[in-house]
Amino acid sequence: MRVNVTVNGVPRRADDVWEGESLLFVLRERLGLPGAKNACEQGECGSCTVYLDGVPVCACLVAAGQAEGREVRTVEGLADGGALDPVQEAFIEAGAVQCGFCTPGLVVAAHDLLARVPDPSDPEIREALAGNLCRCTGYEKILDAVRLAARRARS
Amino acid sequence: MSPNPAELTSVVGGVGTSPHRPDAILKVRGEFAYASDLWHEDMIWGATLRSPHPHARIVSIDLSDALLVPGVHAVLTHEDVPGRNIYGLERADQPVLAEDVVRYQGEPVALVAADHPETALRAMKRIKVGYEVLTPVVDMESALGDTPLHPGGNLVRHVPIRRGDPDARAAVVVTGRYEVGMQDQAFLGPESGLAVPAEDGGVDLYVATQWLHVDQAQVATALGLPPALVRLTLSGVGGAFGGREDLSMQVHACLLALRTGKPTKMVYNREESFYGHVHRHPAVLHYEHGADRDGKLVHVKARIYLDGGAYASSTPAVVANAATLGVGPYVVDNVSIDAWGVYTNNPPCGAMRGFGAVQAAFAYESQMDRLAEALGMDPVDLRIANAMSEGSAMPTGQVVDSAAPVARLLELVRDKPLPPTGTDLLDLPGGVANTTHGEGVVRGVGYAVGIKNIGFSEGYDDYSTARVRLQVVGGEPVALAHTAACEVGQGLVTIVQQIVRTELGVTRVTVLPMDTSIGSAGSTSASRQTYVTGGAVRAACAAVKARLAELAAGRHVDDLAALLGDEVVDETAEWRHRPTEPIDPVTGQGNAHVQYGFAAHRAVVDVDVELGLVKVVELDCAQDVGRALNPQAVLGQIQGGTAQGLGLAVMEEIRTTGGVVRNPSFTDYLIPTALDMPPMRIDVLELADPNAPYGLRGVGEPPTISSTPAVVAAIRAATGRALNRVPVRPEHITSTERPRGAPA
Ligand code: FES
Ligand code: FES
Numbered sequence: 001m002r003v004n005v006t007v008n009g010v011p012r013r014a015d016d017v018w019e020g021e022s023l024l025f026v027l028r029e030r031l032g033l034p035g036a037k038n039a040c041e042q043g044e045c046g047s048c049t050v051y052l053d054g055v056p057v058c059a060c061l062v063a064a065g066q067a068e069g070r071e072v073r074t075v076e077g078l079a080d081g082g083a084l085d086p087v088q089e090a091f092i093e094a095g096a097v098q099c100g101f102c103t104p105g106l107v108v109a110a111h112d113l114l115a116r117v118p119d120p121s122d123p124e125i126r127e128a129l130a131g132n133l134c135r136c137t138g139y140e141k142i143l144d145a146v147r148l149a150a151r152r153a154r155s
Numbered sequence: 156m157s158p159n160p161a162e163l164t165s166v167v168g169g170v171g172t173s174p175h176r177p178d179a180i181l182k183v184r185g186e187f188a189y190a191s192d193l194w195h196e197d198m199i200w201g202a203t204l205r206s207p208h209p210h211a212r213i214v215s216i217d218l219s220d221a222l223l224v225p226g227v228h229a230v231l232t233h234e235d236v237p238g239r240n241i242y243g244l245e246r247a248d249q250p251v252l253a254e255d256v257v258r259y260q261g262e263p264v265a266l267v268a269a270d271h272p273e274t275a276l277r278a279m280k281r282i283k284v285g286y287e288v289l290t291p292v293v294d295m296e297s298a299l300g301d302t303p304l305h306p307g308g309n310l311v312r313h314v315p316i317r318r319g320d321p322d323a324r325a326a327v328v329v330t331g332r333y334e335v336g337m338q339d340q341a342f343l344g345p346e347s348g349l350a351v352p353a354e355d356g357g358v359d360l361y362v363a364t365q366w367l368h369v370d371q372a373q374v375a376t377a378l379g380l381p382p383a384l385v386r387l388t389l390s391g392v393g394g395a396f397g398g399r400e401d402l403s404m405q406v407h408a409c410l411l412a413l414r415t416g417k418p419t420k421m422v423y424n425r426e427e428s429f430y431g432h433v434h435r436h437p438a439v440l441h442y443e444h445g446a447d448r449d450g451k452l453v454h455v456k457a458r459i460y461l462d463g464g465a466y467a468s469s470t471p472a473v474v475a476n477a478a479t480l481g482v483g484p485y486v487v488d489n490v491s492i493d494a495w496g497v498y499t500n501n502p503p504c505g506a507m508r509g510f511g512a513v514q515a516a517f518a519y520e521s522q523m524d525r526l527a528e529a530l531g532m533d534p535v536d537l538r539i540a541n542a543m544s545e546g547s548a549m550p551t552g553q554v555v556d557s558a559a560p561v562a563r564l565l566e567l568v569r570d571k572p573l574p575p576t577g578t579d580l581l582d583l584p585g586g587v588a589n590t591t592h593g594e595g596v597v598r599g600v601g602y603a604v605g606i607k608n609i610g611f612s613e614g615y616d617d618y619s620t621a622r623v624r625l626q627v628v629g630g631e632p633v634a635l636a637h638t639a640a641c642e643v644g645q646g647l648v649t650i651v652q653q654i655v656r657t658e659l660g661v662t663r664v665t666v667l668p669m670d671t672s673i674g675s676a677g678s679t680s681a682s683r684q685t686y687v688t689g690g691a692v693r694a695a696c697a698a699v700k701a702r703l704a705e706l707a708a709g710r711h712v713d714d715l716a717a718l719l720g721d722e723v724v725d726e727t728a729e730w731r732h733r734p735t736e737p738i739d740p741v742t743g744q745g746n747a748h749v750q751y752g753f754a755a756h757r758a759v760v761d762v763d764v765e766l767g768l769v770k771v772v773e774l775d776c777a778q779d780v781g782r783a784l785n786p787q788a789v790l791g792q793i794q795g796g797t798a799q800g801l802g803l804a805v806m807e808e809i810r811t812t813g814g815v816v817r818n819p820s821f822t823d824y825l826i827p828t829a830l831d832m833p834p835m836r837i838d839v840l841e842l843a844d845p846n847a848p849y850g851l852r853g854v855g856e857p858p859t860i861s862s863t864p865a866v867v868a869a870i871r872a873a874t875g876r877a878l879n880r881v882p883v884r885p886e887h888i889t890s891t892e893r894p895r896g897a898p899a
Contacts, residue, residue, distance in 0.1 A: 018273055034192035035185020039343040039393070040425040044821035047343055075185035088183035092175050095787040098795065099644025100182030101343040101393030107183055123581040126829040133821065135343050135394050136644050138794030139829040141787075 005067045007031060008077025014064070023067045024048045024059035027074060035075040035104045039133070046132030049105035050074045056112045058131075075104035078111060087111045090149035091142075098136035106132045110146045119150055169657035170849060173787035176649045177666060178642075189391035190363035191347035195418035198349070199228050201404070201411045202275035202421070204265040204282050205430055206257035209465075209500040209814025210292070210304075213255055215285035216265065224278040226270040228415045235410060238379030244369065244401055244505065248305055249466040251377045251406045257286070258304055258465035259502055260815050261430025268411040268419055291500035291814040295462035296439055298497040304465065311463045311496040312471040314478035316743030318550050319489035325445025325453035329525045333442070333518040334880040336808035337462075338435035338799075340507050341826050344393015346403040346431045347422040350412035357384025358409045363392040365399040367639045368675035377406045378413065382671075385409070389669040395643035396799070397506030398432040400680055401468050429819035433468045433505030434809055436461040436496070438477070438514035444522045450532050452541045454489035455482045455522075455550075459515065461496045461504075468505030470496040475613060476511030479551050479738065479747055483519040484561045484606040485541040490550040492743070500814040506680055508799060509859040512607045517881055520603040520864035524871065534868070535569045535602050538562075542604075552744040555751055557852075558842035560779050564755035565604055567777035567838045573600070574759055574773045584761055584768035586830055595765040598772070601868025604755040605860030608748035609853030610683040610732055617683070617749070618731035620674030621691035623655060623699050626723040632715045634659055636695075637667040640676035640688040645855060646788040647684050651692050653784060658696030660715065674729060682752060682853025685784060690848040691730035698726035733846060750844060754778035754857035756797065756865035759833075762873040767885025769805050769870055771831070774862060777838040781852030786839070793837050793858045800862025802827050805870075808882050 003014045003026060014030040024041065027033045027050070037047035041060040048059040051073035059072075078085040087110050090096075097103050106129060113120060113128040120128065125146050126139075134142060168174035181187035218230045233240050233252040240254065241247045253264045265282050269275035292301045298309045348362030357380060364370050367387045375385040392399070404421040412419040423431045443456040459477050463470035478494035507513075527534040542561035548554050576598070577583055585591055611617035622637040634655045642648045652664040669676075676688045702724045703715075712718040738745035759773040776793050783789045799807075806825045810817045818824045843850025863881055871878050874888050 018271065020273060028192070029194075032194075033185075034188070034194075037189070037343070037393075038191055038345065038422070038424075040821045042425060042820060042822060044425075045343065075183075079184075084180070084183065091183050092179040095173065095791055097176060097179050097182045098646065098791055099342070099344065099392060099394040100178070100187055101189065101644075103182050104185040122834075123579045127581060127587065129829040131828075133343065133826060133828060135341055135396070135799075135826060136795045137791055138796075138798035138827075138835070139832045140794040140835055141791060142829070 001065065003064050003068055006071045007033065008073055017064050019065065021064045022060050023062040023064055026064045027059060033074055033076055037101055037104055039101060046109060047102055047105040049108040049132065051108065056108055075107055078107065085111060086152055087114065087149045090145040094141045094145035094148050096137060096141040096145040102132060102134040106134065106142060110149065114150055114153060118153060166656045166660050167662050168653060170653050170784050173785050174649060174653065176646055177652060178648060187391050189344050189393050190361065191345055191422045193349040193361055193390055193420060195349060195351060198418045198420050199268050199270055199415060200272040200275050201408055201419050202267045202279050203263045203407060204279045206253065206260060206262040206264055208257060208286055208288050209260045210289040211257050211286040212289060213253060213257065213284060214287050217283040220281035221267060221278040224274060224281060226274040227278045228268040228417065229411055230278065230282065231266040231410055231414060235414065236377055238377045242373045242377055242402060243467055244469050245471050246467040258500055261502065263407065266407050266411055268415050293499055293501055293814050295460045295497050295499060298499050304498045304500065309498040311467050311498060312474045314474050314494045314743060315741065316478050316481065316490055316492040316550050318552065321491050323454040323489035326448050327529050328443060328445045329522060329529050330443045331522055331525060331879060333440045333521055335438040335514045335517055336882055337437040337504065338507060338803050338807050339429065339809050339824060340396035340398030340432065342394030342396055342398055345423045345425065345428045348404055348408050349418060349420045350408035351418045352412045352416050355384060357386065358412055359386045360405060360409055361388050361390045362405055363390055363399060365395050365641050365643060365680055366678040367641065367669065367671050370402060370405050371671050373402055374405050374409055378409055387671045389641050392641060392643040395679065396508045397510065397680055400506045400678060401433050403431045425821055426819045429816060433503045435507035436463060436473055436504040436514065440514065440518035442518050442522045444526050446526055446530065450530050450537045450540050452485055452487045455487050457481050457492045459494040461494065461514065462499055462501055463496045464499055464501040464503035466503045468503050470505065473511035476608060477515045478743060479549065480512045480606050480608065481515045481519065482550055483516060484543050484559065484604055484753055486543050486547050487550065492550065501811055502809065502816060508796065509607065509856050512605065512860050513863065516605040516860045517864050524868050535565050538565055538604060551738055551747055553746045553748060557844040557846060558779055559751065559753060560840060560842060561604055561753055564753055564777040564779065565602065568602065568755050568757035568775050571775055571836055577772065581830065582770065584763040584770040585766065590766055590768060591763050595763050596761050597764050597873040599760050599762060599869040599873025601758045601865050601872055603861040603864035603868060604753065605857060607752045607856045607860055609752050610681050610686060610749040612735050612747045614735055614737045616731065617677055617687060618729055619676040619688040619691040620727065620729045621688060621695040622673055622727040623692065623695040624723065624725040625659060625699050625719065627716045627719050630716060631663060632661045632719060633663045634661045635665045635667060636692060637673050638676045638688055638691065639669050639671060639673050640684050641669060641679040643679050645792065646785060647688065649788065650685050650689060650784055654689055654692045655696060658693055659699060682855040685851060686847055686853055687732060691728055693848055694728035694730040695726050698728050699724050702726060750847060750852060752852050752857040754861050756861045758865040758869040760866065760869040760873055762870055762888060764874055764888065767888035771801055771833045771866055773833045774801060775836045776858055778857055779840040779842050779852060780854050781844045781847060782841050782850040783839055784849060784851055789839060789854050790837055792854045794835055796855060796858035797835060797862040798827050798832050800859045801832065801866055803881055804863045804866035805882050
């Protein structure tokens with residue numbers, strides 16, 4: 001089948017998509033956007049988090065056909081050109097990136113949290129990020145990054 | 156001229172500072188190329204057919220239906236392995252593809268390559284393998300007397316340690332039997348790689364691994380090619396923690412690529428990843444501790460069984476660690492330990508962060524608490540009374556010849572103020588599941604301290620190779636560093652840059668991709684890369700500086716760019732840490748280890764004693780790191796290592812029945828989330844080790860070791876339960892039965 005989807009503001013088309021393919025597979029293997037990751041492909045880890053019509057979803061759980069005609073925003077589309085989104089900057093500065101496999105998903109999840117709750121409490125941050133597994137950091141520096149991005153946005 | 160040392164320490168981004176990772180921008184933008192992101196024109200996909208049985212004879216394999224599936228390029232079995240169909244990290248005992256017998260569920264039997272991953276899976280399902288199912292050997296304690304699974308029997312290695320008087324008598328004696336479940340590394344980036352056939356008949360493999368050269372040697376042997384024709388380049392690694400030290404898809408992808416002449420990509424999914432790498436050895440540990448009435452340890456006796464599963468992997472070294480580190484960071488004059496690593500038909504086990512020291516620590520720290528209770532002593536006081544220090548002898552007779560601040564680490568975690576009782580629902584056991592508002596919740600506090608050897612032991616020639624090149628680019632001196640040392644997330648690429656900056660006084664340092672075009676760097680494991688590859692990079696910089704001094708001879712130039720001119724200084728150095736010795740096979744005596752690392756934890760938990768739910772409220776740590784080359788990365792290692800220890804304490808276990816894995820998914824194998832990990836307060840000591848580069852001490856593993864027993868000690872304090880097994884599950888807390896092995 002053919003899938004038409006707007007990705008990071010650009011209309012894209014994928015041909016010869018097999019019905020069983022996920023949005024994640026189409027993004028990674030057909031549209032050249034491997035930013036969303038594939039740590040479980042079962043909706044358990046959040047490494048594939050992207051925005052679908054403005055709502056964060058696990059791209060591995062979205063069938064490619066379900067994305068037809070909709071808007072997807074991936075980690076690659078959070079900032080223009082060479083710029084970084086403040087959340088991305090904060091992840092770098094706080095040391096929240098080790099292997100980085102969880103990072104794209106966490107960056108999108110944190111981006112969404114701060115858009116909804118500009119000044120989240122620690123329990124709110126933990127709750128919002130609980131669907132995103134990280135095996136390297138123990139989450140401490142990821143929390144630091146979210147706090148830092150929130151503080152910067154306020155000042 | 157060589158740059159003046161006073162300037163060196165002040166160079167921006169040098170040793171002792173926390174510059175940003177060179178790969179961080181790519182990683183936050185989603186542009187860093189992990190092994191599973193690789194793509195090649197004309198690429199095809201490989202898939203692996205695995206045994207559904209833990210133990211079976213292969214009677215027949217019929218590929219004909221699979222070969223008929225349109226889009227299939229190749230279907231291979233052991234008959235298609237051109238070289239030696241047997242490999243292994245320390246001992247070659249594992250087939251690339253099974254021949255007549257399968258020894259664990261998930262063992263690779265056949266390979267398929269096809270133009271779409273789904274096509275490969277469909278074809279794979281059409282391969283017909285006839286099995287004659289055999290009874291699996293699954294109990295590690297009786298495996299030695301059971302059906303032999305390998306020609307030499309089921310013993311992988313036995314390590315005895317004998318020190319002092321075997322008949323020493325103590326006033327107070329406590330015994331216990333402890334169990335450690337099978338933990339998984341659960342790195343997030345699945346096993347993956349891309350093999351590209353080359354015109355010279357060789358193959359280029361881009362892969363996520365921990366040790367390029369040991370992969371290269373094993374792949375070349377299996378392919379029947381000279382190593383020079385098997386070139387490996389590290390692609391982005393999504394975590395490792397020991398699970399990538401053994402081969403997974405490396406040979407398989409190369410076989411398919413060479414057979415089809417097409418670039419072949421293999422990516423495991425999460426379920427396959429659980430079958431595709433070794434795990435932490437499950438263990439059964441029998442301990443006896445004796446002390447005098449003042450709490451001074453008199454003797455420790457232990458029998459330790461480690462389940463190596465179907466193949467040896469690094470079991471021999473894990474057994475040695477469990478034995479040599481088996482009494483923990485304590486002074487004990489009379490020690491008798493036996494540790495056995497055995498073959499079974501359970502999943503193969505090998506390296507995981509902590510490597511044998513984790514299992515022993517759960518037992519010896521549980522014993523220290525039990526002993527404190529028997530003596531009526533405070534558990535921290537008991538530990539401090541027996542703590543080793545610089546100059547103490549290990550049970551191997553090795554004298555610890557640099558800082559061993561065990562007592563101080565314990566004091567640091569003990570003396571922190573205790574956290575207040577939580578007010579938010581998320582602070583309570585059960586969290587937003589809203590299972591309690593505080594009723595039935597009991598707080599407990601527990602302590603533990605651990606010891607880990609850093610680097611490879613027992614006489615292994617443990618070295619690394621580094622090349623540093625210095626030249627002027629655009630009027631500015633620029634350095635380039637090249638090693639084969641695998642960056643797996645820990646931040647070695649940053650450390651390499653920092654060392655070059657400090658040594659050469661240049662700020663612009665580029666780290667080349669890691670590959671096999673340079674000599675081995677050894678494994679990214681055993682907390683050793685900053686030490687050993689760091690040492691090699693520093694040695695290469697010293698050679699560069701010596702060359703600069705030659706250039707400067709008789710001239711007066713005070714600027715590095717002017718001194719270099721058009722000159723390109725390019726030096727390669729091999730560096731090894733001081734030698735270690737094998738241990739005596741009968742007494743276990745010998746200077747087996749290079750360096751020791753220590754960490755201590757205090758855990759504070761709230762337990763809902765009615766439901767058996769645990770909330771770890773705080774998990775503080777103190778660790779000596781010798782010298783923090785990158786303080787931010789050091790904290791990251793302590794936090795991440797602690798989280799993995801918490802996981803083993805309360806949730807992480809691969810559960811098997813008759814050798815069959817019951818939970819190969821992140822739905823059923825749980826790792827800590829942001830809600831499970833508590834805040835941590837961390838004290839980092841920097842007591843330099845004079846033998847190590849910059850005085851550093853390996854950082855990655857010690858925090859994983861003490862966090863598990865600290866959390867369990869806290870749960871015991873809250874519940875009064877014996878809790879002799881990790882992970883602790885709710886039913887262990889609520890059960891009315893006495894847990895197996897608890898003292899009568
Ligand atoms: S890959 Fe989608 S949730 Fe894990
Ligand atoms: S940084 Fe490795 S999984 Fe999060």
